[in-house]
Amino acid sequence: ELKVEQNPLFLSMQEGKNYTIYCNYSTTSDRLYWYRQDPGKSLESLFVLLSNGAVKQEGRLMASLDTKARLSTLHITAAVHDLSATYFCAVANRDDKIIFGKGTRLHILP
Amino acid sequence: EPEVTQTPSHQVTQMGQEVILRCVPISNHLYFYWYRQILGQKVEFLVSFYNNEISEKSEIFDDQFSVERPDGSNFTLKIRSTKLEDSAMYFCATRTALAKNIQYFGAGTRLSVL
Numbered sequence: 001e002l003k004v005e006q007n008p009l010f011l012s013m014q015e016g017k018n019y020t021i022y023c024n025y026s027t028t029s030d031r032l033y034w035y036r037q038d039p040g041k042s043l044e045s046l047f048v049l050l051s052n053g054a055v056k057q058e059g060r061l062m063a064s065l066d067t068k069a070r071l072s073t074l075h076i077t078a079a080v081h082d083l084s085a086t087y088f089c090a091v092a093n094r095d096d097k098i099i100f101g102k103g104t105r106l107h108i109l110p
Numbered sequence: 111e112p113e114v115t116q117t118p119s120h121q122v123t124q125m126g127q128e129v130i131l132r133c134v135p136i137s138n139h140l141y142f143y144w145y146r147q148i149l150g151q152k153v154e155f156l157v158s159f160y161n162n163e164i165s166e167k168s169e170i171f172d173d174q175f176s177v178e179r180p181d182g183s184n185f186t187l188k189i190r191s192t193k194l195e196d197s198a199m200y201f202c203a204t205r206t207a208l209a210k211n212i213q214y215f216g217a218g219t220r221l222s223v224l
Contacts (some may be wrong), residue, residue, distance in 0.1 A: 043215045100153040
């Protein structure tokens with residue numbers, strides 16, 4: 001059974017600091033997703049990572065994937081308040097079913 | 111930009127009542143999904159649907175749930191007899207046949223069972 005573990009589940013950080021959110025998954029997958037969710041809103045797709053060593057960057061966010069370690073990271077550089085949200089890691093199985101992690105609630109203090 | 115549209119945005123119902131949640135997919139999308147998110151918790155897969163058949167369903171998707179595409183455009187999720195624990199945000203997602211990697215999510219329907 002495919003399981004996705006994120007940590008930390010809650011992160012409070014100062015503006016300007018760097019931090020990393022980790023996502024481990026239990027079985028082989030060919031797709032890993034990062035989503036952002038603002039309170040009461042839908043899921044915004046941030047990154048789709050498809051291959052070992054894949055790295056994608058958008059603004060202050062950078063995601064990477066190590067399929068051998070079954071690990072993805074979402075790195076935040078010089079955080080700003082607008083990045084406050086919940087970030088979900090999700091992994092797709094062969095049958096196109098997406099399994100989500102519990103999410104990391106990121107709170108950036110001014 | 112094309113988007114997945116869900117209606118209603120908020121549904122309040124009494125326990126035991128039937129509800130139907132609606133989703134209008136992006137026009138050339140043929141694969142459909144329902145997910146739910148209980149308040150403050152993670153997003154959970156419910157069901158996937160293609161070619162008028164369920165492709166896969168989770169253990170949450172029991173006999174109280176059903177999906178259909180009644181008129182070739184709407185994709186619906188029906189809960190026959192709602193329970194308190196069905197209160198959640200329900201998200202529809204759709205994708206094209208070719209772009210397997212990208213599911214587009216609707217804004218969600220908040221279901222409140224009283």
